[in-house]
Amino acid sequence: MSSYQFHGQHLCPTSMRAIRARYDPYLQTRHRVEQLKQLGHSVDKVEFIVMGGTFMALPEDYRDSFIRNLHDALSGHTSNNVAEAVRYSEHSNTKCVGITIETRPDYCLKRHLSDMLSYGCTRLEIGVQSVYEDVARDTNRGHTVRAVCESFHLAKDAGFKVVAHMMPDLPNVGMERDIEQFIEFFENPAFRPDGLKLYPTLVIRGTGLYELWKTGRYKSYTPSALVDLVARILALVPPWTRVYRVQRDIPMPLVSSGVEHGNLRELALARMKDMGTECRDVRTREVGIQEIHHKVRPYQVELVRRDYVANGGWETFLSYEDPEQDILIGLLRLRCCSPQSFRPELKGGVSIVRELHVYGSVVPVSSRDPSKFQHQGFGMMLMEEAERIARDEHGSSKLAVISGVGTRNYYRKMGYELAGPYMVKDLYGPGMD
Structure with a gap:
């Protein structure tokens, strides 16, 4: 999985690679x-993450060119x-299994x-930062919390x-209100x-927050308090949610105040x-x-189902797990769409x-490895x-899948x-009960 950037990003490793390539996707x-x-x-198998800014705010012709070149780089075709780029990418030896866009x-x-659907995008990263309207206003987000809910x-x-x-430690929030917003969020x-x-929150020179910090009107949490906060947040996360990161990949010399440890997740898990x-x-x-951290493998695997309501729809989180050891092998997110x-x-x-998604070490397409789970x-x-579930419980006549461009043939083999x-797939087609 790799990240791809366009002009104007901070100097993290991804940015440095982008600069070396002159931002050519x-x-x-x-x-x-x-x-x-x-x-x-x-x-x-390749997954793209188009990151570091609001890609969808850029001109349409630039966006189209950028995405076209991502797919063409895999297929070798000039679209x-x-x-056209998506059609050729679908049959490339190097498969695009998903595209994530930050917005x-x-x-x-x-x-x-x-x-974004036409690009082959399957996942969105949406900047929320806070569930409080006053914080969104005071930090000049430029949108309301209601807009967040509507976008979800x-x-x-x-x-x-x-x-x-999400961005804890914003000005005028405080520890307890930070905890309360994550309870609300989940x-x-x-x-x-x-x-x-x-x-x-990080204080970086040249920002409005830097001026507040410099004049004593903003103070970051202490390192110990921040570890405590992250530990308390991680304890709230439901089993169907994935925590991708717990801090930004920004070189420490650029940071005037904020996170002081490069292993914040590790410290928070130890605190837990x-x-x-x-x-x-x-x-x-x-x-x-x-397997990597605890040297344990699943022994008794079974199908686990969790249902919940979210964003106007009925969600079912299906997974194969070893409940005794709390190990997850694979998952599926099913939604009965709202009207x-x-x-x-x-x-x-x-x-x-x-x-x-089935987890474990990557196994090449069309290969099997009995020691791996893919x-x-x-x-x-x-x-x-x-x-x-879609047919018998939702009463749906069809089941759709948002598929990475390179995984469409996998679903074709199942009649999609x-x-x-x-x-x-038509759930009442030939051969269906």
């Missing part, structure tokens, strides 16, 4: 794939438009979502996975994201042990992480699979159960056909 992709190949990694609630409207609803009804960026059905990136709490997010429980779903392909009794049938079994940007 084609060169960024080719260079990174070659680099990973030389390091001995399998590169037949005239995005649709804002005000650039996550219907037209933006439809554009629209995005999930279009099938996207939603990852939220328990209020208007929020409930699929994933979280936790970015504690002292507090007698645990983190049960997707990342902590996934089989690959458990407000705006995509024509999802109207009239359609459920949608928003994510299917390509052992867990994905197909999760899809079969999703089809049953391309309809717009989705793979769709």
Whole structure:
């Protein structure tokens, strides 16, 4: 998985690679794939993250050119438009299994979502920062918290996975109010994201916050207090949510005040042990992480189902797990779309699979490795159960999947056909009960 940037980003490692390639998306992709190949990694599956700004605020022709070049860099074809690039990318030896785009609630409207679907985008990272209207106003977010809720609803009804960026330690919030906002974030059905990136506030020279800090009107949490806060937040995360990051990848010399440790997640998890709490997010429980850090493998694997309401729809989180050891092997996110779903392909009794993922070491496409969990049938079994729930419980006549461009053939083997940007199956077709 690699990140791809456009002009104007801070100097993290991704930015440095982008600068070396002069921000050319084609060169960024080719260079990174070659680099990973030389390091001995399998590169037949690639996930793009278009990060570091509001990509959807850029001119349409630039966006189209950028996405076209990402796909063309994998296929080797020179395309005239995005649709052509996606068609060739679908059959590339190096498969694009997903594209993530960072955006804002005000650039996550219907037209933006439809554009992103045409790109092959499957996951959105939405800048939220705070659930408090006064904080959004005082930090000049330029949008309301209500807009956040509306963007989550629209995005999930279009099938996207939603990852939220949240920023504790903003001015005039305080520790207890920070904790309260995360309780609200995970328990209020208007929020409930699929994933979280936790970015504690950093004071960087040249910003308005720097001036507040310099004059003593803003003070960051102490390092110990911040570890405590992150530990308390991680204890709140539900088992269907993945915590992708707990701090920004910004060189410390650029930071005047804020996070002082480069291993904040590790420190928070250690603090949780002292507090007698645990983190049960997707990342902590996934089989690959458990094997690496705890040298444990699943023994008794079973299908686990968790249902919840979020953003106007009925969500079902299906997973294969070892409940005794709390190890996660694979997951599926199924949604019974709300009547407000705006995509024509999802109207009239359609459920949608928003994510299917089997964890563990990467196994090349069309290969099997008995010691690994990918390509052992867990994905197909999760899809079969999703089809049953959609048909028998949702009363849906069709099941759609938001699929990475390079994984469409996987769904074709299960009877799905391309309809717009989705793979769709008639649940009452020939051979169905």
